[in-house]
Amino acid sequence: MSYEDVLTRYEPVIGLETHVELGTKTKMFCGCKTDFGAEPNTQTCPVCLALPGALPVMNRAAIEATIQIGLALNCDIAEWCRMARKNYFYPDMPKNFQTSQYDEPLCVEGYVDVTVDGKEYRIGIERVHIEEDTGKTLHVGGATGRIHGATESLVDYNRAGIPLVEIVTKPVPGLGALAPEVAKAYVAELRDIVRALGVSDVRMEQGSMRCDVNTSLNLPGDDWGTRTETKNVNSLRSVERAVRSEIIRQAGILDDGGKIFQETRHFQETTGDTRSGRSKETATDYRYFPEPDLVPIAADPVWVTSLREALPEKPSVKRARLREEWGISESDMQSAANAGAVELIEETIAAGASPAGARKWWLGELARRSNELGVELSEAGATPVQVAELQKLVDDGKLNDKLARQVLEGVVAGEGDPAAVMASRGLEVVNDTGALTAAVDEAIAANPDIAAKIRDGKVAAAGALVGAVMKTTRGQADAKTVRDLILERLGAS
C-alpha cells in the first residue's frame, strides 16, 4: 500500500501542538537559572521543587515573550486571563500538577501563512498559552538501563519550571497528499517567527522546540476521523515523516475494517514510524482549576500596543527582501527556507561571501550531508564563517571547485577551519607556472595526435589535454589556466 494510493481514498486532517521553551534568564515562577547542560539539580529552589509553603511569582519577561509570540502569529491578546492547575501524578513535576492555562489562554485566534510548492496555505492558530516545562526523567533498569535489574527513574529538576509556550493550531483539513509537507513548512515558519523575535533559540535537537502532531483520516464526505497524537517529534524532517507514517498506519487499519483509538503515540526516530504510548487521560482527569497562588494576568493595552509596534520584520517579508538582494527565484528561496538555510546563507554573506557562493555550499554539499546524517543544516558541521572563508579561497583562485569540496569534507570532519584543512591536507591550486608548464609540455609530448589537431585550429580537442594535466597535478590546477596555457604553448590562442 503506497502513500499515494492511500491519499486517493482517504482525506487527512492534521493539527499541531508546538512547545517552545523560552530563553528567559530565569524560570517561570522563581529566580532559578535556565542554563542548558548544567549539573543535575543545581538550578532548583523551594518553588520549583514544590517544597511546602513555597509560593510562585510570574516572570514578567515570560509573559511579554508569550504576548510577542501571540502578536507575531496575528492573535488577539486576552484582556484578562488566569493560570490553571493541570493535575497529574508523575515524577517529572514535583508539585503533582503543572501550572498551565486552560480555558483562558493569553492569546487566541491567530494564523500563519505558509507556502508549499508555490501555493499559500493559511494555518489557523487556536491558542497560544504560557505554562512551565517539566523535569527530565531518565529511565533505568531492565535490559537497557544503566543499573541492571532496576526499575526506576532518575529525575533532574533543572528544567522543571522553565517557561514554556504552547502554540496550538486549529485542525487543518483539505491538504490531501501535501499534509506532511505543509506540517513541516508550518513548523519551519513558526520556528523562524519565534527566532526572529529573539525569545527562544528554538533548537529542536536540544528540545527547546518540540512538536506533537495530531492526525486523522476520513473518507471523502464523511465526518473527521478519530485522531491520534504523536509525541516526540523533534526535527523538521521528523514532522513530515511522522504525519506520513501515521497516515499510512491509520489507512491500513481502516482498510481492514478496524477502528482508530484516540491515543498518544511516540515517534521512533530510527524507523520513522509511531508506536503506541499510554492511553490519554481525559481533560476531566486533569481536574483543571484556576491557580489560587497566582493572580490573574490583565495585559495593559498600552504594553501590548508597544510590543505590537516593536515586532521585527516578518520572516516571510524578510525572505522577499533577501530574494531581491540575492537575485534568486521564489522557488529557490522557498527551498532555502524549507532547508532551514536562510539565516545560514545570510550570515555567510555577512561574513564576506557572495550570495551565489553562500547558497551553493549550504544548499549543495552541506544540505546533502545534513540529509544523510538526519540532522538540521546548522548541525551539518560547518559554520557560516567557515563557509565564507572557503568561498573566499575559491574566489582568490587558491582552491578550485573539486579541492574546495575536499576542504569542506575536512572542515565537517572537525579538522579545523578551511585554511588549516588546506594546509594539513596539502590541497592548493598549483599556480606555479613553471610546474604547470612542465605538466602541460609533458601532456603535449605524450599526445602528439591531439597536439597536432589543436595546432590546426581544433581547439575543442584541448579538453583531453586539460584532463591529462589535471591528472598529473592530482586535480590541484585551475582548469581554465591549464587550458589557456595549452593553447598558448601550441600557438592556438
Add this chain to the structure above:
Amino acid sequence: MAAISREEVAHLARLSRLAVTEEELDRFAGQFDVILQSVARVGEVAADGIPPTSHSVPLTNVYREDVPTPSLTQEAALSGAPDAYEGRFRVPRILDEEE
C-alpha cells in the same frame, strides 16, 4: 442522593496513584459526600450575576523581573529526597512509559 459515588472515589484514587482498600472506599466516599454537600450550600446562596470567585484579593499583574537568584546546591536539593543517585532524585519507575 450522594454527591459522589464509590466509583468516582476509586477513580480519583487511581489518578492520585493511591492504593485504597474496599473499606476505605466506603469511608472516604461518605466523608467526601459531607464535604461536597457543605460546599453545595454555598452554591445555593450565590446569586445570578455574581461570577465565581477564584481569588479573594482583587489583584492582577503581580510579576517578578527576570533576574537570577541563588539556587539550592545539589546536595541541599536532594537532602529531603527518599533516595538519590548521581545527583538525581531516584523514584520508582512508572510502568508503561517510554524508555
